[in-house]
Amino acid sequence: MMIHGETVHSPLFQDLPWWMPDHFVFFGVLYVVLGVLGVALAVTVLQSMRDAKNAEH
16 A cells, blocks of 8 residues: 555556546556457457367368
């Protein structure tokens, strides 16, 4: 848990000052974007594996 005025030491959820609006917006958007990119990458890999499996037959 962070104390008011302390700097960010880690980008982990429990280490962020969620009470500060600028940090809340920045890290909220950052985590949403990283989540969307991660899901898109996972879908792409799974579709590629499915297509490679179907191409063998």
